[in-house]
Amino acid sequence: EFPYGKVFAKIDELKPQFIDTLGKAVKIPAVSGDESLRPMVVRKAHFLVGELQRIGFTDIQLKHLGTQPPPVEDENLQLPPVVLSRYGNDPKKKTIVVYGHYDVQPASFEDGWDTEPFELYVDEEKQLMRARGSTDDTGPVIGWFNVVQAYKESGFELPVNLITCFEGMEESGSIGLDGLIVEEADKYFKGTDAVCISDNYWLGTTKPVLTYGLRGCNYYQTTIEGPGADLHSGIFGGIIAEPMVDLVQVLGSLVDSKGKILIDGVDDMVAPLTEKEAKLYDGIDFTLDDLNAASGSDTSLYKNPKDILMHRWRYPSLSLHGVEGAFSSQGAKTVVPAKVHGKFSIRTVPDMDSEKLNKLVIAHCDKVFSKLESPNTCKTELIHDGDYWISDPNNTSFTAASKATELVYGVSPDLTREGGSIPITLTFEQQLKTSVLLLPMGRGDDGAHSVNEKLDISNYVNGMKTMAAYLHYYAVAEGK
Amino acid sequence: EFPYGKVFAKIDELKPQFIDTLGKAVKIPAVSGDESLRPMVVRKAHFLVGELQRIGFTDIQLKHLGTQPPPVEDENLQLPPVVLSRYGNDPKKKTIVVYGHYDVQPASFEDGWDTEPFELYVDEEKQLMRARGSTDDTGPVIGWFNVVQAYKESGFELPVNLITCFEGMEESGSIGLDGLIVEEADKYFKGTDAVCISDNYWLGTTKPVLTYGLRGCNYYQTTIEGPGADLHSGIFGGIIAEPMVDLVQVLGSLVDSKGKILIDGVDDMVAPLTEKEAKLYDGIDFTLDDLNAASGSDTSLYKNPKDILMHRWRYPSLSLHGVEGAFSSQGAKTVVPAKVHGKFSIRTVPDMDSEKLNKLVIAHCDKVFSKLESPNTCKTELIHDGDYWISDPNNTSFTAASKATELVYGVSPDLTREGGSIPITLTFEQQLKTSVLLLPMGRGDDGAHSVNEKLDISNYVNGMKTMAAYLHYYAVAEGK
Ligand SMILES: [Zn+2]
Ligand SMILES: [Zn+2]
Ligand SMILES: [Zn+2]
Ligand SMILES: [Zn+2]
Numbered sequence: 001e002f003p004y005g006k007v008f009a010k011i012d013e014l015k016p017q018f019i020d021t022l023g024k025a026v027k028i029p030a031v032s033g034d035e036s037l038r039p040m041v042v043r044k045a046h047f048l049v050g051e052l053q054r055i056g057f058t059d060i061q062l063k064h065l066g067t068q069p070p071p072v073e074d075e076n077l078q079l080p081p082v083v084l085s086r087y088g089n090d091p092k093k094k095t096i097v098v099y100g101h102y103d104v105q106p107a108s109f110e111d112g113w114d115t116e117p118f119e120l121y122v123d124e125e126k127q128l129m130r131a132r133g134s135t136d137d138t139g140p141v142i143g144w145f146n147v148v149q150a151y152k153e154s155g156f157e158l159p160v161n162l163i164t165c166f167e168g169m170e171e172s173g174s175i176g177l178d179g180l181i182v183e184e185a186d187k188y189f190k191g192t193d194a195v196c197i198s199d200n201y202w203l204g205t206t207k208p209v210l211t212y213g214l215r216g217c218n219y220y221q222t223t224i225e226g227p228g229a230d231l232h233s234g235i236f237g238g239i240i241a242e243p244m245v246d247l248v249q250v251l252g253s254l255v256d257s258k259g260k261i262l263i264d265g266v267d268d269m270v271a272p273l274t275e276k277e278a279k280l281y282d283g284i285d286f287t288l289d290d291l292n293a294a295s296g297s298d299t300s301l302y303k304n305p306k307d308i309l310m311h312r313w314r315y316p317s318l319s320l321h322g323v324e325g326a327f328s329s330q331g332a333k334t335v336v337p338a339k340v341h342g343k344f345s346i347r348t349v350p351d352m353d354s355e356k357l358n359k360l361v362i363a364h365c366d367k368v369f370s371k372l373e374s375p376n377t378c379k380t381e382l383i384h385d386g387d388y389w390i391s392d393p394n395n396t397s398f399t400a401a402s403k404a405t406e407l408v409y410g411v412s413p414d415l416t417r418e419g420g421s422i423p424i425t426l427t428f429e430q431q432l433k434t435s436v437l438l439l440p441m442g443r444g445d446d447g448a449h450s451v452n453e454k455l456d457i458s459n460y461v462n463g464m465k466t467m468a469a470y471l472h473y474y475a476v477a478e479g480k
Numbered sequence: 481e482f483p484y485g486k487v488f489a490k491i492d493e494l495k496p497q498f499i500d501t502l503g504k505a506v507k508i509p510a511v512s513g514d515e516s517l518r519p520m521v522v523r524k525a526h527f528l529v530g531e532l533q534r535i536g537f538t539d540i541q542l543k544h545l546g547t548q549p550p551p552v553e554d555e556n557l558q559l560p561p562v563v564l565s566r567y568g569n570d571p572k573k574k575t576i577v578v579y580g581h582y583d584v585q586p587a588s589f590e591d592g593w594d595t596e597p598f599e600l601y602v603d604e605e606k607q608l609m610r611a612r613g614s615t616d617d618t619g620p621v622i623g624w625f626n627v628v629q630a631y632k633e634s635g636f637e638l639p640v641n642l643i644t645c646f647e648g649m650e651e652s653g654s655i656g657l658d659g660l661i662v663e664e665a666d667k668y669f670k671g672t673d674a675v676c677i678s679d680n681y682w683l684g685t686t687k688p689v690l691t692y693g694l695r696g697c698n699y700y701q702t703t704i705e706g707p708g709a710d711l712h713s714g715i716f717g718g719i720i721a722e723p724m725v726d727l728v729q730v731l732g733s734l735v736d737s738k739g740k741i742l743i744d745g746v747d748d749m750v751a752p753l754t755e756k757e758a759k760l761y762d763g764i765d766f767t768l769d770d771l772n773a774a775s776g777s778d779t780s781l782y783k784n785p786k787d788i789l790m791h792r793w794r795y796p797s798l799s800l801h802g803v804e805g806a807f808s809s810q811g812a813k814t815v816v817p818a819k820v821h822g823k824f825s826i827r828t829v830p831d832m833d834s835e836k837l838n839k840l841v842i843a844h845c846d847k848v849f850s851k852l853e854s855p856n857t858c859k860t861e862l863i864h865d866g867d868y869w870i871s872d873p874n875n876t877s878f879t880a881a882s883k884a885t886e887l888v889y890g891v892s893p894d895l896t897r898e899g900g901s902i903p904i905t906l907t908f909e910q911q912l913k914t915s916v917l918l919l920p921m922g923r924g925d926d927g928a929h930s931v932n933e934k935l936d937i938s939n940y941v942n943g944m945k946t947m948a949a950y951l952h953y954y955a956v957a958e959g960k
Pocket of ligand 1: 101136137170199
């Protein structure tokens with residue numbers, strides 16, 4: 001059924017070269033969050049351009065996004081460029097945009113790495129590659145290059161037109177990328193049939209997954225203000241209405257210790273669980289032990305893996321992040337803070353309406369505060385929001401990826417969602433009016449953002465094979 | 481009745497010289513909280529020694545207190561010395577210890593001062609002296625020197641033996657002073673009949689006061705701990721018991737928005753208000769407007785001045801200071817803090833027992849937390865405590881100070897307490913087994929610790945006269 005067996009053989013044959021290319025790429029410390037390393041991020045973009053040219057991509061463009069907005073030390077700091085390129089431009093073929101990012105999280109040997117973080121260490125015994133960026137997200141980015149090279153060197157045409165969209169600012173909020181996608185939707189990205197993002201992970205360490213949903217996030221702050229300045233608790237304690245006392249009452253009314261959101265109307269907006277959806281959770285490779293290992297504790301609110309996953313993926317949650325304006329250091333300061341901001345956020349899921357949620361949250365806080373009959377003032381506001389994303393895991397793109405996974409791994413992938421957000425997913429879907437597929441390459445224990453980030457060689461190789469087979473199955477499928 | 485009219489005349493005569501001496505003293509930036517200025521604190525101690533020698537004090541000793549304990553930048557940083565000295569040593573006379581401090585709060589012109597803070601500016605129009613330390617506490621310290629000089633230059637013997645105890649670390653926690661008082665109680669301070677502290681203020685701006693009580697302070701922290709490290713709310717929100725959620729419930733159970741302490745048994749320990757004590761509040765010069773001006777707001781929990789003062793002085797209060805370990809900056813961070821410390825304190829009053837209070841507080845927090853059925857852990861502990869202090873405002877020392885005030889100001893002083901603590905008061909009382917009198921020189925609006933700290937010239941002059949008359953009335957009174 002898969003006519004490109006030679007492509008797989010080529011991937012196996014070129015494995016040493018592919019590892020070598022990844023080694024060259026991760027050597028460049030492209031830390032987008034460190035202004036002083038911005039030239040390195042730019043250098044890595046140019047490294048990618050060289051690779052794209054070598055392989056035969058065309059129409060290669062470095063899209064400059066302008067000056068980075070404050071807060072920055074260097075007011076003229078330029079954002080790293082987005083690398084756009086194409087391979088093939090055949091109107092009879094489908095067109096796929098692949099997204100990835102070439103910037104990385106900070107890392108230094110002193111953080112506790114076993115080897116230099118910007119030097120690819122190949123552990124022959126464990127058959128893994130350790131380096132910052134190995135799994136997040138340089139490995140998958142180089143993976144796409146390798147797939148195209150393998151097709152080419154096997155003597156096959158690529159079954160689709162491929163467009164790359166690689167950014168250098170993902171670890172620092174993807175500043176400027178939204179605008180570029182809007183700008184290029186009908187230009188560079190014109191005619192796109194599907195988007196594939198390879199920038200997340202398997203749930204565990206053994207079973208491949210495809211990801212079809214992400215929660216959104218509405219972040220709020222409640223500000224309670226009273227005295228004109230911070231006061232001394234000796235002089236004012238007991239005779240002044242303290243903003244912190246009011247704030248604790250408001251924050252305490254939002255969620256209980258069992259995780260239940262106490263704001264009226266929020267649960268009513270959550271899409272009911274259908275039998276069909278519930279079935280998607282059957283047999284997903286995940287245990288309570290996995291959660292406990294990840295949290296470093298035994299503090300789960302649920303014992304059943306299905307309950308845990310549903311509450312991470314398909315139910316909303318409310319977290320209390322902290323308080324700004326109050327005493328927050330070590331020791332004992334006898335201050336009565338004059339103005340305090342409570343920070344909390346709600347992870348959103350289908351079918352929650354963001355604007356309606358804001359109204360419910362603000363009305364709730366106002367009501368709780370007014371019952372306190374406090375002479376202070378209280379204001380709750382949205383700081384930022386990002387919508388949830390949900391895809392049909394049975395659409396053409398997911399079906400193609402599922403077939404590809406079965407071919408490579410011999411198992412049907414788990415269909416997963418994630419509790420966090422990847423805002424660009426929704427932008428692609430909305431702006432290019434296509435489906436988006438999240439096709440991870442690495443495992444759940446790869447340690448993206450941690451010390452000793454790694455990518456197993458088998459995930460690198462099988463990930464490329466899965467990408468290669470996905471392009472074929474998507475190309476030959478009916479519809480998009 | 482007061483045989484020393486010439487002393488008052490001498491004080492008036494020497495006013496320009498006394499202002500000049502204060503000017504020399506405040507010129508030295510003796511900021512105890514700034515390590516780099518420690519040599520200036522020491523220099524100011526030596527300046528005092530020079531003045532003591534000039535006036536004729538004897539047995540002048542600079543008591544070194546050793547190395548300042550961490551946290552310090554310089555591990556060998558020496559504590560500033562305590563300046564001990566005597567004037568007179570007649571076994572037939574009573575002996576009074578006067579306490580003050582020569583160190584000051586930080587100050588710089590850039591903070592918004594109208595004139596250089598370490599340069600005494602004499603405002604002839606407003607008849608006030610502006611400088612850091614003018615009222616807190618260099619003015620009163622130099623005042624004692626001047627009183628002795630005025631007695632001497634008028635040709636009178638001082639009616640008491642005077643011992644000075646001036647420290648240079650008060651604004652930084654009086655480190656080492658307790659130990660010195662314990663050490664010298666039966667040595668340098670042997671035979672002390674009374675202690676007089678001039679380091680507080682009138683309640684308002686027109687009526688002199690004597691202060692006979694201070695609240696204590698028990699400072700607590702409740703630590704709630706769960707996950708092994710801070711977590712991401714996208715991945716863990718809704719499936720993990722969040723320490724912040726539990727903490728807010730515990731903090732919210734301590735006190736309500738009306739200032740009522742909700743811990744069982746605390747109110748039962750408070751001494752009942754007697755008719756006699758209630759009378760002490762009659763006619764005290766204080767209004768709701770005074771409180772609103774001080775807090776910069778209209779957030780008082782009481783409207784009646786008597787209620788306000790009683791809740792500041794003779795009832796306990798519970799303040800929530802803040803949270804350590806949670807997100808506390810500007811902006812929006814989606815962290816689930818793993819370990820949070822809630823900070824709160826209780827101002828204590830007669831007849832609260834500190835140890836019993838600790839037990840009640842800890843039992844209350846444990847009980848509230850256990851009701852949450854959280855898998856996290858909760859621990860409440862005392863960080864530090866300092867007992868309340870209360871004196872008999874009708875004892876010999878207060879009666880003498882009251883007569884002195886009437887003589888100088890023509891009014892009977894208001895008898896006040898304070899909501900805050902001056903821990904050294906209790907140490908003097910307990911270690912020297914004497915009564916302690918708080919005899920303020922400055923006004924409630926002097927701005928100790930603020931910009932444009934000032935001392936009215938009339939308060940300086942009348943304060944010295946009050947001190948001088950106090951020494952006489954105390955000397956001639958029956959008993960101690
Ligand atoms: Zn990534
Ligand atoms: Zn990342
Ligand atoms: Zn002071
Ligand atoms: Zn002070």
